[in-house]
Amino acid sequence: MIAYVLRRVLLLVPVLVGLSMLVFAIARLLPGDPVKLAAGPQATAAEIAGLAREFGLDRPIPLQYVDYVTGLLQGDWGRSILTRRPVADDLAVFLPATLELVIAAMALAIVVGIPVGLMAGVFRDRWPDYLSRVLSLGAVSLPRFFLGLLLQLCFAMWLAWLPLGGRFPLIEIPPPVVTGFLTVDSLVAGDPAAFSLSLQHLILPALALSLNPLATITRMMRSATIEVLQQDYVLTERALGLSFPLIVFKYVLRNAMSSSLTVIGLYFGWLLGGTVLVETVFDWPGIGLYATKSIVTQDFMPIMGVTLCIGVIFVTINLLIDLLYGLVNPKVRYE
Amino acid sequence: MTAGVDTAPSGALSARWQNARRGLYRFRQSWLSVVGLAIVLFLILVALVGPAFVPHPEHVTGSVSTGTRFRPPSAQWWFGTNELGQDVFSLVVAGSRISLLAGLAVVVLGTVIGTLVGAVAGFAGGWTDEVLMRVTDLTLTIPSLILAMAIAAALGPGTTNMILAVALSWWPGYARLVRGEVLAKKEEVFVQAARAVGASPARILFRHVLPNVVSPVIVKMSLDMGFAILTIAALGFIGIGVRPPTPEWGSLLAVARNYMPDVWWTAIFPGAAIFLAVFGFNLLGDGLRDVLDPKARR
Numbered sequence: 001m002i003a004y005v006l007r008r009v010l011l012l013v014p015v016l017v018g019l020s021m022l023v024f025a026i027a028r029l030l031p032g033d034p035v036k037l038a039a040g041p042q043a044t045a046a047e048i049a050g051l052a053r054e055f056g057l058d059r060p061i062p063l064q065y066v067d068y069v070t071g072l073l074q075g076d077w078g079r080s081i082l083t084r085r086p087v088a089d090d091l092a093v094f095l096p097a098t099l100e101l102v103i104a105a106m107a108l109a110i111v112v113g114i115p116v117g118l119m120a121g122v123f124r125d126r127w128p129d130y131l132s133r134v135l136s137l138g139a140v141s142l143p144r145f146f147l148g149l150l151l152q153l154c155f156a157m158w159l160a161w162l163p164l165g166g167r168f169p170l171i172e173i174p175p176p177v178v179t180g181f182l183t184v185d186s187l188v189a190g191d192p193a194a195f196s197l198s199l200q201h202l203i204l205p206a207l208a209l210s211l212n213p214l215a216t217i218t219r220m221m222r223s224a225t226i227e228v229l230q231q232d233y234v235l236t237e238r239a240l241g242l243s244f245p246l247i248v249f250k251y252v253l254r255n256a257m258s259s260s261l262t263v264i265g266l267y268f269g270w271l272l273g274g275t276v277l278v279e280t281v282f283d284w285p286g287i288g289l290y291a292t293k294s295i296v297t298q299d300f301m302p303i304m305g306v307t308l309c310i311g312v313i314f315v316t317i318n319l320l321i322d323l324l325y326g327l328v329n330p331k332v333r334y335e
Numbered sequence: 336m337t338a339g340v341d342t343a344p345s346g347a348l349s350a351r352w353q354n355a356r357r358g359l360y361r362f363r364q365s366w367l368s369v370v371g372l373a374i375v376l377f378l379i380l381v382a383l384v385g386p387a388f389v390p391h392p393e394h395v396t397g398s399v400s401t402g403t404r405f406r407p408p409s410a411q412w413w414f415g416t417n418e419l420g421q422d423v424f425s426l427v428v429a430g431s432r433i434s435l436l437a438g439l440a441v442v443v444l445g446t447v448i449g450t451l452v453g454a455v456a457g458f459a460g461g462w463t464d465e466v467l468m469r470v471t472d473l474t475l476t477i478p479s480l481i482l483a484m485a486i487a488a489a490l491g492p493g494t495t496n497m498i499l500a501v502a503l504s505w506w507p508g509y510a511r512l513v514r515g516e517v518l519a520k521k522e523e524v525f526v527q528a529a530r531a532v533g534a535s536p537a538r539i540l541f542r543h544v545l546p547n548v549v550s551p552v553i554v555k556m557s558l559d560m561g562f563a564i565l566t567i568a569a570l571g572f573i574g575i576g577v578r579p580p581t582p583e584w585g586s587l588l589a590v591a592r593n594y595m596p597d598v599w600w601t602a603i604f605p606g607a608a609i610f611l612a613v614f615g616f617n618l619l620g621d622g623l624r625d626v627l628d629p630k631a632r633r
Contacts, residue, residue, distance in 0.1 A: 018473045141614035146606035157596035273478025295488040311477045
């Protein structure tokens, strides 16, 4: 097992090198001049050259790549051309907010999606199945940003039950940073008022983000359940006289869930991408909002930083899922 | 003898005809895909002739009428008017053309790039395959929306650049699909036969192998069309991509946000249009998959 884990981790190295090359290629090889944009339309040639020198953009492309990777390894992810703040510092501030949102959405999707999918599979071609299929197709088609706006309109503006956006009221003092997750931090600080505030801010964006994976998990779980129900061992269990609920909840659920595991892993990465839109709608101060703002101002280093950061997280999660798979299913390990 | 020669092609033809009829039957069996087809046909009709019949074509090209700002939906203004006094109905109808065309362009471009990469990788094998597929896998490690955003940022604003950006993040799925299909098909007897009569590799690939992988590609295209429209609307919503005054559903929605909740109609109608388009294509894609790719059925 240790050899297997080591081999998988080592295989990560070329992927990460490739990832950095890809991100660098997008930034440098595509047309468009970040320096000219940052300097502004009135900048003189000398000013542009000065800025290019300051950011090392006047050096040959391969050297720039070496500079970039050396910096990455030393924790220097470049600086924003506009604010001059280090990208790594910005990411450290914004990433926990995004992770909190994504984890909340994923948890919501799993907690609702797995039982609903199981029921749809068990009651195949009857009304719970039809309802869940139409709803999940609709949910996949509903744009997250539009759903976000609808939720805002309904629960924040008309009913005024929940805050419109942001992560915490500006006038309140947030709990001291421990994990960067406001809900967790306020619990650690023993501050129920802060916990309730941060939870209120989390609900709508998490809901908007969770609908899509919820629909997919439901569909996956449905077809997995149908497949498992047709297995011989289910027939055997029924023949042995085990009660149907016991078979479903003890045996079918577990086997159907294991095939949904990969999808959940894949979706985690997808959510990191999808969070951009939800963060924009809800003014959630995560890396997605950071990326959007940087794109509008064509500030390149932050965009590269966010892209790379999401790529690294995605690759790592896939590795973790694979390892988890090896743990659950010994056959995978020895392949 | 002549009779035998005659029946062979007509027999093949009738088999094909029977297949088509069976497919049509299967398609009509699921009413959801018929609904999808209806929605898609309706949207295509709107995109084709709608812009010529909208009540206020001048608003589509960017003219404003400040006297009629923020009128709620009524018999005169079906979808109300926006902050510039423009008729939202005219804008949404005109937007259908941009969304459908851009979605189609993305899917077609992505398919062409992906099919070429996948076909060459699968057909050539060896190092070519290894390199091309590693690049493909790498591209897949970045969520497509983020990748499209990064490329769009590098290319700069504009409709063409946005389409290019989304297409460049779109091809890896096709590359993988086509590679797998080509790998399977190139071992078939008809490929050996073609090679035996001396056909060049390019001829074998383009005349004999690729035509046989068309149907899964079409299924994927139809399933992707909805998501392409969604991605384009998303980029418009973020503020990259199609620029005003060109009416695009996503960017209409982005502007409308600023005037909620009192003015809800400028947001609801473009949003509903995006939903309708994506929903229609998703239903249709599901139905087409059942017809063209019965193996994937469940």
